[in-house]
Amino acid sequence: MALVALLSARDGARDHADGDRAGSLIEFGGQPLVGYQARLAVAAGAERVLIHVDEVTPELSRLVDQIGGPRAPEVALFQDMTILARSLAPEDRVLLIAENIVLPPDTLASLLVAGPAAVLALPAVPATSDLERIDGGAVWGGALCLPATRVLATIDMLGEWDLALTLLRRAVQDGIARVALSPEMVMEGRLALVHDQESADLALQALSDRSQADLSGRASGLGSLLAPVSRAMVRELVRRQIDPSLPVALSLLLASAGLALGLSGWMISALGVMLLALGTCDLARQAALVTLRVAGPPWRERLVHGAGLALLAVSGLHLSGGQPLMLAGAWLPVFLIGVLALADERAPPAGLWTRWARLTVPTATLIIFLGYLLGRPDGAFALLAALCALIVTIRLFPGVQKVA
Structure with missing residues (x-):
């Protein structure tokens, strides 16, 4: 059984603020944001990283080379659900991280110890209004963990729907365990859904300040x-x-x-x-x-x-x-x-x-x-x-x- 990280670097992961229709991948600490997410997943124990893309570009290929390596976990790009289905074994666990979400490292550790199926959740308050709502009183914290069998079953009936949101909806309907996070993470900017380079820089700044505070204490x-x-x-x-x-x-x-x-x-x-x-x-x-x-x-x-x-x-x-x-x-x-x-x-x-x-x-x-x-x-x-x-x-x- 392997822990497989499922990420996305499609059109929404690009910054179109300069008017460029193609746009460039949003940077986060000198690397694409999806690269930070991949390293976050690897640090949490992911043995393979699969990244959903619209097309394979030189920029994404370089990212795979930077994260992967002889001793590093396997990193691969995929464009359609058929390739994804072939890349998963029924006994695997899938760690899904939402596109363009910035998470503190300790949140994934809390998620993975909560059981074979769990989702990060925050209370629905004004500070968390940008995040995806999962019911009347909670929003999605940007990551969930599921058995690969659920992912494979969802792929079979997916059609034109968004994979991440479909998995989230089905998991919530099945009563998935929730790992409650404090809305202070969002208020401080350490947990954020970024839309452009400026918002990514603000989230990086918040993570840096908190990391430095923790390091000074040790x-x-x-x-x-x-x-x-x-x-x-x-x-x-x-x-x-x-x-x-x-x-x-x-x-x-x-x-x-x-x-x-x-x-x-x-x-x-x-x-x-x-x-x-x-x-x-x-x-x-x-x-x-x-x-x-x-x-x-x-x-x-x-x-x-x-x-x-x-x-x-x-x-x-x-x-x-x-x-x-x-x-x-x-x-x-x-x-x-x-x-x-x-x-x-x-x-x-x-x-x-x-x-x-x-x-x-x-x-x-x-x-x-x-x-x-x-x-x-x-x-x-x-x-x-x-x-x-x-x-x-x-x-x-x-x-x-x-x-x-």
Whole structure:
């Protein structure tokens, strides 16, 4: 049994605001909106993605290539119901997402755990008037999940009717389970039925703001303090539809330049450039979370952070003057920071205290950078060692976290 996502990219998915009869697919975070829906479905567990189109265009073919791949779920376009019927097995589950609907990622997770057949629903209030009404007191939330047998039975009697709305009507008549959503999602703009590029940009902005608020709540101490700045920068990246892989590539170049400057002895410049590299890499990661796009292979981010640790090690080597005892004192906190970073990647801290007690590579780089600016890099390394000792103590003794 496979979960199959059923999407639509027909004429309604195109923006005709400029007077072009053909129009272009509505963009959402540097990708077509239907591409965002496909990534949303894949993140929810879809093993195949089927997209209903009027005609196969180069734009849609590129979209299939971008989403699909050797290790990615199968993505295919279809133009008629016969091809759709051949693509479904009776034991499959079908996740239907309405054309041009923008959904928060957690809504699909709630839908899929509600049972083999369920539909997203919101109360019929003025804020939800643009959504499809399903009865006197509720509107459709833009997605439903059905056994493939119901879809195949509907295809047999479909005729000229719209597939999505016909499936919705029949499911409601059969008493399908409803997953109730709050109308606040619509009021905030995170759940929206978009009709043109302008409304899509507004929905993307709303999703970005909410995602940044959630990330700041899970960030480390420094990340929480800098959340307002990063939120504004991520909002700008998302608004400009910038591919997250581009900032990651830039961060790799900056990290290489910073490490080269450090090896040449220009430590203040090196640490400043490295901070830019680490910040750029983190912004790309946050932008990718908003748009569900891939920021590149995970090793790129690890390589940037590894370059940051290497620069800290080079700084410690310069300060120690080659004396083994001083070198060990400088390198030990750097080693512990790397170990803590790996531990946090495998099991992210959950509690408020443990999140604030994290010592990340950007935080350590900032401490050493400030130490050089103040003329006390040795004191900065001493502070770094003390913080490492404190954090390791907290991690080793869970009782300290409970008391806090």
